Amino acid sequence: MVAITLPDGSVRDYDNPVTGAEIAQSIGPGLAKAAMVVKVDGELWDLDRTIESDANVAIITDKQESEALDVLRHDAAHVLAMAVQELYPETQITFGPATEEGFYYDFHREEPFSTEDFEAIEKRMAEIVDRDVPIVREVWTRDDVANFFKEKGETFKAEWVMELPDGEDITMYRQGDWIDLCRGPHLPSTGRLGKSFKLMKLAGAYWRGDARNPQLQRIYGTAWRNDKELKAYLTRIEEAEKRDHRRLGKEMDLFHIQEEARGSVFWHPKGWSLYRTCEQYMRKRLDAAGYVEVKTPQLVDRKLWEESGHWEKFREHMFIAEVDESGGEASESAGSADASDDAAADGGIRHLALKPMNCPCHVQIFRQGIKSYRDLPLRMAEFGSCHRYEPSGALHGLMRVRAFTQDDAHIFCTEDQIESETEIFIALLASIYRDFGFEEFAVKFSDRPDVRAGSDETWDKAETALKDAAIKAGADLIMNPGEGAFYGPKLEFVLRDAIGRDWQCGTLQVDFVLPERLDAEYVGEDGGKHRPVMLHRAILGSFERFIGILIENFAGRLPMWLSPVQVVVAPITNELDGYAEEVVATLAKAGVRAEADLRNEKINYKIREHSHAKVPAILVVGGREAEARQVAIRRLGGKDQEIVALEEAVDRLSREALGPLGGQRF
RNA sequence: GCCGGCGUAGCUCAACUGGUAGAGCAACCGCCUUGUAAGCGGUAGGUUGCGGGUUCAAGUCCUGCCGCCGGCACCA
Numbered sequence A: 001m002v003a004i005t006l007p008d009g010s011v012r013d014y015d016n017p018v019t020g021a022e023i024a025q026s027i028g029p030g031l032a033k034a035a036m037v038v039k040v041d042g043e044l045w046d047l048d049r050t051i052e053s054d055a056n057v058a059i060i061t062d063k064q065e066s067e068a069l070d071v072l073r074h075d076a077a078h079v080l081a082m083a084v085q086e087l088y089p090e091t092q093i094t095f096g097p098a099t100e101e102g103f104y105y106d107f108h109r110e111e112p113f114s115t116e117d118f119e120a121i122e123k124r125m126a127e128i129v130d131r132d133v134p135i136v137r138e139v140w141t142r143d144d145v146a147n148f149f150k151e152k153g154e155t156f157k158a159e160w161v162m163e164l165p166d167g168e169d170i171t172m173y174r175q176g177d178w179i180d181l182c183r184g185p186h187l188p189s190t191g192r193l194g195k196s197f198k199l200m201k202l203a204g205a206y207w208r209g210d211a212r213n214p215q216l217q218r219i220y221g222t223a224w225r226n227d228k229e230l231k232a233y234l235t236r237i238e239e240a241e242k243r244d245h246r247r248l249g250k251e252m253d254l255f256h257i258q259e260e261a262r263g264s265v266f267w268h269p270k271g272w273s274l275y276r277t278c279e280q281y282m283r284k285r286l287d288a289a290g291y292v293e294v295k296t297p298q299l300v301d302r303k304l305w306e307e308s309g310h311w312e313k314f315r316e317h318m319f320i321a322e323v324d325e326s327g328g329e330a331s332e333s334a335g336s337a338d339a340s341d342d343a344a345a346d347g348g349i350r351h352l353a354l355k356p357m358n359c360p361c362h363v364q365i366f367r368q369g370i371k372s373y374r375d376l377p378l379r380m381a382e383f384g385s386c387h388r389y390e391p392s393g394a395l396h397g398l399m400r401v402r403a404f405t406q407d408d409a410h411i412f413c414t415e416d417q418i419e420s421e422t423e424i425f426i427a428l429l430a431s432i433y434r435d436f437g438f439e440e441f442a443v444k445f446s447d448r449p450d451v452r453a454g455s456d457e458t459w460d461k462a463e464t465a466l467k468d469a470a471i472k473a474g475a476d477l478i479m480n481p482g483e484g485a486f487y488g489p490k491l492e493f494v495l496r497d498a499i500g501r502d503w504q505c506g507t508l509q510v511d512f513v514l515p516e517r518l519d520a521e522y523v524g525e526d527g528g529k530h531r532p533v534m535l536h537r538a539i540l541g542s543f544e545r546f547i548g549i550l551i552e553n554f555a556g557r558l559p560m561w562l563s564p565v566q567v568v569v570a571p572i573t574n575e576l577d578g579y580a581e582e583v584v585a586t587l588a589k590a591g592v593r594a595e596a597d598l599r600n601e602k603i604n605y606k607i608r609e610h611s612h613a614k615v616p617a618i619l620v621v622g623g624r625e626a627e628a629r630q631v632a633i634r635r636l637g638g639k640d641q642e643i644v645a646l647e648e649a650v651d652r653l654s655r656e657a658l659g660p661l662g663g664q665r666f
Numbered sequence B: 001g002c003c004g005g006c007g008u009a010g011c012u013c014a015a016c017u018g019g020u021a022g023a024g025c026a027a028c029c030g031c032c033u034u035g036u037a038a039g040c041g042g043u044a045g046g047u048u049g050c051g052g053g054u055u056c057a058a059g060u061c062c063u064g065c066c067g068c069c070g071g072c073a074c075c076a
Helices: A020-027 A029-034 A065-087 A115-131 A142-152 A155-161 A227-242 A245-251 A269-288 A302-308 A359-366 A415-435 A456-472 A543-553 A574-589 A603-612 A623-628 A646-661
Strands: A002-005 A011-014 A037-040 A043-045 A055-060 A092-095 A103-108 A135-140 A170-175 A178-181 A197-206 A215-223 A299-301 A319-324 A331-334 A349-354 A378-387 A403-413 A441-446 A477-480 A490-496 A502-511 A533-542 A567-571 A594-596 A617-621 A630-635 A641-645
Touching (some): A011 A020, A037 A065, A043 A065, A142 A155, A155 A178, A215 A227, A269 A378, A269 A415, A269 A533, A269 A646, A359 A378, A359 A403, A359 A533, A403 A415, A415 A441, A415 A502, A456 A490, A533 A543, A567 A603, A623 A630, A641 A646
Parallel strands (some): A441 A477, A567 A594, A567 A617
Antiparallel strands (some): A135 A170, A170 A178, A197 A215, A319 A331, A319 A349, A403 A533, A490 A502, A502 A533, A630 A641
16 A cells, blocks of 8 residues: 555555556546656655655646746756767767756767757757657666776776766666666656757866866756746847946946956946945945955065965966066066966066955054954954956956956954854945845855864854854855855845846955964953954955946946936927026026037937936927926936926935935934 | 757848848928827948958858857856
């Protein structure tokens, strides 16, 4: 007797062990047909797998979107691999999972694939779907699997299976004469995959994610339950491309990057206006939150980086300038250059590094004069310009650059203050994110790695402090076990933009090591010397990345307080130029970034153009408005206009233009 | 850094298998004095990323480099 409990709580008894397919059949033929896999005590199983004992069972159909898509996409990966091996038999298979939006499969093959091969592969995949061959789960021993793949020349698979624990059952999935090592589960047959899939892109990927290993060829695809969903997905991708900050940055004339300064931003007047608004806002918030602002050098002698440990651990990411103090020429190179370790001793050559972070410099300020426990917590902020030699393939618009400015700060405090400082910090961060239009954010918590500095007791204390503070602040923590820095645990604050992409911006990292290395100390209540703890923290992360996210999140339609041009005044005929200029002057006096458009163009044309430029408000002035000293306010994206008296318009728009910069809330 | 793709006017793109590099928008100059998302006409704009090679002839084919795009690795 097997008792099967269904999701509605009803219990069905079966005389013998039973499969998911049989349960579905016993409930109804419609369900049996729709069934994809079955969930047994929370675990997804194949429909043909026998359930031996009592269990909670749910039949999964394509109504259960996330499970259905996972299984479907995993199947798509298998069908892809089968198609590729039928077409290109010299190809080795490796590994191919479902992803958030589709699937991929990594292949090994001497000859590179090309996107031109996609058509043929897709066609073959469709054929395999048409064949509708059963997908069968088989249990093998590890050695059998290894021998099987070895004989076939599938060296990657053979290697992989030997890493699985011995003695456990290993499952192979067979579809027709093609077979793959796989945990499953899968659909009952290839026909169930349907044809709502599409191969998307080709990429290199390292075997087992390690750059020292051979590189494989990864084929990415997407798969959905039906063509409508597939089409919706493709449309969504297109829409996302339209709000790419690199594209909008060009269209809106905000910034550019050129090859003479790879990874560094040329901010144009409008982009710089946005940047400055963010900076002014942050300065105001930090002032109000009890931070002191400092500014530290860009170029710092190698000696300090040796003391801080960066020279050893971070040098390949540092720009190093070499100056010949005997009177020669200066040169500059990336860290991997041949700067030999004893170069400091080399005649008049001195090595200076462009700072990749601000912390060592802040410790230098901390060390000036004697600090008392009464000075703690000391919150030292800097809009710190940093340079890092990022790998060329990592550069990405504003999101990943080589020269950037952090809204950085270091909080020097005692161990006992970590928790309260963390709480205060999270509250500040949440409030700032809200002002920028981000209501929700994720918090990741990374605890002790295997290799670390500091005692377990200290780690216990710091981890508990961070976690408790974050939970008190109402955050749902995503755990990243073992991912902390060697010098302390950390919190990462991740923003999700409107397209659903995640970006790490804020961070808070506890550091027990740097104060020690750079000999920071304070005099405690007991009159003795103590080490402070440092909290490295940033809210926006870098202005560059954050602005990139802002642009994408708002699709360029920035809220008025952030807009470079907040209001355009457009007269209908040149006769009204005088009044338009008066309106602009009045707005400017009230602190609004306003411009007049006095070109000899029709009002239609002007509205179209400034709407494309994403100006949040256009004030149309014609003879009627001028006479009554009014303006017609036309909002970006709106169809209607609102006619109001000039003073009222100025009052309302200036309030809006200041946004959170004008509030009394801090 | 690695794999693949791409590089034509300021922008978006065209130029069949090698045969004189073209359009729209933007810009500039005129005309039009305009009422809520493109008025009309004209002018100018290029060493086809850079360098080699094949050819009677190269944007197109081969090759080296640079950059960009996608992904991987990296993101202390």
